[in-house]
Amino acid sequence: MGRDRSVVSWVLLTAPHVLLCCLVALSSANEGHSDSDTEHGESHGGNETSFHIVTFRWEHVQAPYVIALWILVASLGKIVFHLSEKVTSVVPESALLIVLGLILGGIVWAADHTASFTLTPNVFFFYLLPPIVLDAGYFMPNRHFFGNLGTILMYAVIGTVWNAATTGLSLYGIFLTGIMGNLDADLLHFLLFGSLIAAVDPVAVLAVFEEVHVNEVLFIIVFGESLLNDAVTVVLYNVFSSFVQIGAENVQGLDYFKGIVSFFVVSLGGTAVGIVFAFLLSLVTRFTKHVRVIEPGFVFVISYLSYLTAEMLSLSAILAITFCGICCQKYVKANLCEQSITTVRYAMKMLASGAETIIFMFLGISAVNPKIWTWNTAFILLTLVFISVYRVIGVAVQTWILNHYRVVQLEIIDQVVMSYGGLRGAVAFALVVLLNDNISEKKLFVSTTIIVVYFTVIFQGLTIKPLVKWLKVKTSQQKEPLLNEKLHGRAFDHILSAIEDISGQIGHHYLRDKWTNFDRKYLSKIMMRKSAQVSRDRILSVFRELNLKDAISYVSEGERRGSLAFIRSSSDVNVDFTGPRHSVVDSSVSAVLRKSTSEVCLDMQAVENRVRSLKDREEIVTHHMLQQHLYKPRKRYRLNYSRHKLARSEGEQQDKEIFQRTMKKRLENFKPTKIGNNYSSKLRNLKKERAAKKKHSGAMSNGKLPTYSVSFHVNKDSDVEDQYDPSDGGINFLITPDSNNPDEARAGIDNPSFSTEEDNSTFQMTPPWMSNEETVIPSQRARLQLPRSPTNFRRLTPLQLSNRSIDSFLLADIPDEHPLSFLPESAM
């Protein structure tokens, strides 16, 4: 202990110093030798000849340490930004991060005069980009994406080629007039630059548009374009850079032809790689039932492999990982268990948003380096003008064409947003840094790219929100799907495909019908678990989600109200929302409850209905989810360490643990109640007696008064108590299973309702506290609307039996002082 403390205090004392040192060390990291080393060496007084108790080994940890520190800095920056809502509502986070990067870069530069930290293409393409794109693919709204695929492809392919060609050619044309001064560049160089600056950047688009909330169609078009144009960018970039290598005079007609072929190979090949890996991934997740803990890892590893494979084959890696995400999402979500899905979701979001943060910060830092800057006003300004103007023209022309074929027309306003949303970002920057050094104007290209990226991300990012508001662009409504919408939406789909059949059209619906049939007949059978195949109707899942949401909000409402107990009971419906600070039930509570019950009522019934058809494994999974959510407040108490099992270990010890914690927690709520004179005097006497008895037993390790009171209380009416050995504390004897009942022992029934079962009749007849005036009995209306009728409760109870992890949830619902009030229904 003492040693720990001293270490802690040492860390605390030296923390600022170390930080400072690190900063200096970071700034000079590449030189290998740093002042801080020697400084530290001295401060520790290291003796070279003898054994070192503590050695300072900066080089040893340098690389990962620096990385971790940068991530920390970027994340802290994010926290700071969000301290002020005003700032983040006006300025997009990406812009703030760039500015932060500039400042940090400035500090590093001032300290050391070298720019050792830049966004290197390797790091960007291998580690930062994949998570973002995978996230985009995995959460892609498939229906919108495929519904607009034609439009997206048009913008991505033709639009990007158009942008690249016009920007490059125009710049070349202006260059020939001599305004830009003397540049050592030819047409190919300009085209190369045009091709790398032409592509709309998925990272930037995502970062800016996520905060703008334009409607889904608009978003998916801009975003889809930014993802799919990667193939074009890669091909154009590769073609032109290799042309530059071999020299303009050596380029033959065949090479152009090869370039066009390579476009198809790169794009279709990338997509194919993605689909193959998605298939693999879906197949693998089908068999992960027994390795739940590493289940989420497969999603990341296999998707990443698709990216690397495509990169290895020099295909479009972005397309590969995008399509891997798009194609696998349905099957993965069906195969993984709820927890794993949640894990995947959060991990993916975390990785993506972390990568994005780092990218933008490093975009800022990378700019602070005079060695990369060359200023050429004409070139830079003209580039800005050309990319904006040609973007507008391109969008307008393509939209005009597309509108002839689209059901939902793209209005002028949409076109403005689409033109304005043509943000350039880190992809362009990484590509320009990748340029071969023998391109004499590389510095100029780099500077221009940085300026373009800053301009689009900061200026356009800043202004797009007001623009969207001013133009009154339809924004998306972030809300849960209503059952009605989902249901009738399904009917509409059927109607449309029928009408298409009748009128002899081959449209989206026709193709989608065909695809759905194919998927149902073959793909799902191969790639989904048997259990997942049974009921995977979207309507059902929406229904389930809605139910769960209601149930969760219902329970959390109860918990928010301060009591874990809100409903129990039989005919004497008895709402008891005991606030933690009040001994008397606030009557308004029941009113609040009443308000929400009308909609909850059915849900409970529905839950019950599903319980009835328990054969379905899916149902159990659902309940696991329910249980998981309901149990959340006490989750942190589950500290049992196991590397391979999560929350599923059936260990009785853990059950005890959970139970004890739960009881303790409830006791804390309960305490004031007791002080508030909620007990009848008779009870209090009994309590004393029991307490005395326990002290006699001498095995009590837990001497807390509340524990006594409850343990006593719960057991007051159960004679079984005497059979138990209360060796583990005040409550423990409650949860020790009856040794005569192996079934209970197996299930680890720590539920007082079961342990006290034998002797409930008298208890139920005259519960002493029922006579207590201070217990509020709700109004007639409240009783009528209470969501859990006795039958409902009976339905729920067997389920909890079958599924032990819910026990604690059930417990949480049962107040200490009424443990048996619903028992008659739960009789087995």
Next chain:
Amino acid sequence: MSISLEGRSHVLQCITKLCSHCSATAQVADLVTVGCRMGSYSSHVSKIEDLPGIIQETGFTKAHICRLYNRFEELDKSNKGSLSREDFQQIGELAVNPLGDRIINAFFPDGKQTLDFRSFIRILACFRPTVKNKFADPNAPEPINSRNNKLQFAFQLYDLDRDGKISREELIQVLRMMLEAQVTDDQLESITDRTIQEADLDGDGAISFEEFRKSLENINLEHKMSIRFLQ
């Protein structure tokens, strides 16, 4: 006509299954028929009665109408100038559509047994994409492809007894068709109850057209209930 109706639908189902097994072939076949139809536009224009009237009423272009007329004739196997239910039932994909029967019924309102071209095209016109026209005359009659009409078409599929309300039983029936066998009766009923509860504003346990409209207020119906008719 010698084959009984049942037998025929069975044969049809077999064919459809075959088709969906090799969907590519089916598509090619369809494309071929589309191509054939294109060649014979002009010959049919004269047959269509009151072409300008139809154009005005439905908003279809002349090319659209010709194309649909070709389709109409194609469906009309017995060349009697009108369509019967049997003609519709012969459309392969429609037989596997869970709402197929209901949709066919929607083409034969009020117990009619035949469908002439005018009614046929009028119903199809309901599914034309809505184009926002800023210069539209506010006093003009509601266009045939208005949001309301689209909703009305969907609504009548549910409302079997035409009392202007979707009752619980009616909703259950439709749901059962759409959800197939994956769902137990209990689930079906609770879904139905919840759906009705969600939409039912006046608390009568049924969904009126007004309530139906309200519950779908946020749906982009122009998108969801429109087909791009090929030119």
